[in-house]
Amino acid sequence: MSILVLAEHNNKEIKSSTLNSISAATQIDSNIDVLVIGSNCDDLANKISNIDKVNKALLLDMPEYENPIAELYEPVITSLSQNYSHILGPASTFGKNIFPRVAVKLDVSQVSDVIKIIDKETFVRPIYAGNAIATVKSRDKIKIITIRPTSFDPAAKDGGSGNVEKITAEKINTAPEFIGREESSSDRPELGTARVVISGGRGLQSADNFKLLNEIADKLNAAVGASRAAVDAGYVSNDYQVGQTGKVVVPDLYIAVGISGAIQHLAGMKESKIIVAINKDDEAPIFNVADYGLKADLFEALPEFSKELDKLNTIQK
């Protein structure tokens, strides 16, 4: 049997979550097709067919599919399901929105947010915000799976020699109308894949103070993240949020500034390789997971941090 992977993309570029999904799929079976649904995305489908280990890219290219409306995607995936033993995609907001619909249409229980694949039917997934790790076995005939992208290395973008096969679909009428998207644009690396992440919490006190973090982020080529409290207070937009109900990040270096370390926040960052915490309260739980803790007032520590980084750079130059 083969595996169908649903590609996440913006009609031009492959999102890294697609590469993570393909790499997860290779741990189940070597026969992998990737479904690309979108508009004006011939080039994209070609690129996807060249990803290592991809057998072929199935392309549904119509103007209606420009945005990933779950009601439109689901029947396309469901109609292809009989050819596959597993249908897999990322546990991003894109995948979360679509996969349960496919699962219920096929009368299957979805396995969400898989972090490890044991065999064709056995998977590991975190529950209770990562405070417990469950090993589960799916009894369903077709497995519908979303994977946590940060738990699987990305597949190589080339090395494959698959072809692109065009498919068609019937139009659906009950879908919502797409009105628009507000994407925060930034020249910094993407939060989900950055090698270094620096996050701010309620301790930052204002949107304006985030510039203290931005300055350091620019010097470290880091992405900027935030706690839910910082997002709720309006310091930064929702796409910055790290945690159980935000994004999961696994950078080489995570720097938590003015963040107490609630379990819901830890759920999104505690797998990071090195964790640094800067907090003025030495009882803050974040220090329990930090490799390096600094008890300090962030308004003094951050400008100093920035200066120290400048010193390093001048020494290197």
Place this chain on the structure above:
Amino acid sequence: MKIIVAVKRVIDYNVQVRVKADGTGVEKENVKMSMNPPDENAVEEALRIKEAGNANEVIIISIGDEKSQETIRTALAMGADKGILVKTDKEVEPLAVSKIISKVAEKEKPEIILLGKQAIDDDSNQTAQMVSAILNWPQATFASKIELKDNEAIVTREIDEGLETIKLSKPFVASCDLRLNEPRYASLPNIMKAKKKPIEIIEVGDLNIDIEPRIEQIKVEEPPVRQKGVMVSDVAELVNKLKNEAKVI
């Protein structure tokens, strides 16, 4: 116009969850239980829609054991009108829960069904999407703003890239984010009043829905514990350690 809100009884989000030594699950005995946090936002939103004159009845549904009545009561004390408990002592997967909610919806004929975006115990994030697919009603997941206009709703959704806005017509299903609103506290008089509000109890067996789990839980383990690191005395030491010891900058 009726609104159905689905609420789940879960371990309170402040409780440090403990894995049972025998690996069969997590400790639930003598642990504080509460309404799943985003479900409170769903209840609040339904009440606001009713208060704005856009609905006349808010029905709360929960699927679980006898004690889930307490969670339903909490919602009734916030101001909901009646409750439905679909009673089962078994663990029910989102697949079964969504079938049950859809079946009840077919009978109650609401125009809006609100759920939380994610249950903080199983972290599945599936049920609302499944209900939408079963009923063939449009869905608005991860909603942080819902504006009703006549037969339509404009919903702002929280997505990884930022915010997305969609328009959908009634009847529809929405899953609520914590940022949708600020849930109210129940006042004492409302807590007293809620005691008299009706809760209908349906035995799950009477619904003729297959609720057998499809996913077998093989074991539940503690996550690996992180070694506590060191405290550094100043920023210079921190940067030095990051550079020369951890080699990450």
